[in-house]
Amino acid sequence: MAMETMTRVNEQMDVAAKKPMAVQPGVARMRELTPAQRRAVMFAQQQVLKAQAAKKAKDQRQAVRERMWDEDSPSYKLTAAAEPVVAEEEPREFSLRGAIGHVLRELRTRDRRTLREVSEKAGVSLGYLSEVERGQKEASSELLSSIADALGVSTSRMLRMVADYLDSVEG
Numbered sequence: 001m002a003m004e005t006m007t008r009v010n011e012q013m014d015v016a017a018k019k020p021m022a023v024q025p026g027v028a029r030m031r032e033l034t035p036a037q038r039r040a041v042m043f044a045q046q047q048v049l050k051a052q053a054a055k056k057a058k059d060q061r062q063a064v065r066e067r068m069w070d071e072d073s074p075s076y077k078l079t080a081a082a083e084p085v086v087a088e089e090e091p092r093e094f095s096l097r098g099a100i101g102h103v104l105r106e107l108r109t110r111d112r113r114t115l116r117e118v119s120e121k122a123g124v125s126l127g128y129l130s131e132v133e134r135g136q137k138e139a140s141s142e143l144l145s146s147i148a149d150a151l152g153v154s155t156s157r158m159l160r161m162v163a164d165y166l167d168s169v170e171g
Contacts, residue, residue, distance in 0.1 A: 060152070063111050063152065064152035067107075067110070067111065067152065067153070094166065094169050094170070095135060096162070096166070097135045097136075097137075097138050098135030099135075099162050099165050099166050099169070100132070100135075100139070100144065100162050101132055101133045101134055101135040101136075102133075102135070102165060103158060103161045103162045103165055104132065104133050104147060104151070104158070105133040107151045107153060107158070107161075108133075108151060111151070111152070113151075115129055115130055115133075118147065118150050118151060121150035122143075122146045122147045122149070122150035123146055124143060124146065124147065129147065132147070141155075144158070
């Protein structure tokens with residue numbers, strides 16, 4: 001009997017000596033909640049995610065509107081950085097592929113969007129979009145259309161920008 005009591009006392013001491021379980025930051029203690037409380041927490045988390053998605057969509061729409069306002073203004077031109085410096089003695093030829101890539105990259109960077117964002121939205125691999133922007137790959141008309149849509153401009157507007165860029169470079 002004395003031995004049993006000693007064992008129980010030792011077990012109690014071991015339990016008291018253990019540290020309480022550390023809670024990781026950002027993790028709710030779900031086992032202490034009732035099922036109704038768990039559903040409420042899940043619902044609140046879903047509402048937060050929906051609000052974040054709505055804000056992102058609103059910001060994208062605003063960026064498209066601002067770009068359209070900028071393009072419609074009479075002072076709309078490609079940036080000065082877009083015009084390459086050409087030596088007078090050596091005329092340089094520019095490819096349509098390179099001009100398209102240049103305009104696509106300018107549209108993307110003007111909105112401060114990453115290659116990954118545009119490639120996911122357009123349904124194009126990131127590497128292929130990068131090669132199109134660098135003028136290394138020639139994109140099909142369907143692909144150009146999906147990229148232009150992902151950038152928030154119409155295909156015709158994007159092609160007009162390419163034509164304007166070629167005019168500024170050649171002339």
